[in-house]
Amino acid sequence: MDTLNVVIADDHPIVLVGVRELIERDARFRVMGDATCSNELVALLESEPVDLVITDFNMPGDSPYGDGLKLVEYLTRHFPKVRIVVLTMISNPLILTRLHELGVLAVIQKNQLHDEIQAMLKAIARGNPVRSNGPQPTSVMDDGADLDERFTRLSPKEHEILRLFVSGQSVNEIARGLNRSAKTISTQKISAMRKLEVSSDQDLLTYCLERNLFN
Missing domain, CATH: 3.40.50.2300 (Response regulator)
Known part of the structure; x- marks a missing residue:
């Protein structure tokens, strides 16, 4: 070659x-x-x-x-x-x-x-297929719930916090804007991430932005 x-x-x-x-x-x-x-x-x-x-x-x-x-x-x-x-x-x-x-x-x-x-x-x-030993990709349906169902798991407060987070605000900024404690905002954000089955801020942002969830 x-x-x-x-x-x-x-x-x-x-x-x-x-x-x-x-x-x-x-x-x-x-x-x-x-x-x-x-x-x-x-x-x-x-x-x-x-x-x-x-x-x-x-x-x-x-x-x-x-x-x-x-x-x-x-x-x-x-x-x-x-x-x-x-x-x-x-x-x-x-x-x-x-x-x-x-x-x-x-x-x-x-x-x-x-x-x-x-x-x-x-x-x-x-010229062979490239295989990976890492985690294998799965579809949303393979995960047991489609995207719409996952998103409906969010409470109104969790939905609002994620919307603000994806817009670029930090947890502290969201807390000041909503007149809540940063600990409360962080807890609700983590709860929302569990419902969406994402494990990091980078995954969360990519998940939301890629699928235009807050547009």
Whole structure:
């Protein structure tokens, strides 16, 4: 096979160095550059012939390309021939499902980075399907309830708190605006997250924004 050109994107230098080292061990792949933010990643893709992007799910900075699902959607739309591998610590099945729906080649959990990167490179080089040992994507229906049913579990107060949180307000700001304690707001936010079956703020924001729940 021809040598495949690879670009790596992650804001953690140790991850960049580690992934680069793994790729450079295999002569069938060539690292064309690395990026520490979405802007740098897109600039590399616009300037270099790239076959494979390995990018972190969470990227820093205020970029018009965003990060997470927004960035992946941009990449798949504007660079349809580039294969995308996502590095993440997120295990939310809804997020994983959406990434696979967008056509990413693989989602690699960072706590299994070394083994999964090597397995992925071997699979690509041999033309085999890329498999992941991380959490498998499942549909909303597979989780036992559809999105509408989950959302109806929210109380009016939980609904309002999530709406304000997704709009960009912190727990303390919401508490001041609603004249409640920050502890009360935090408790209700956590309760809402349990009902929606998300485990982190990043998952919550992605879940709500991706499905336009508060538009």
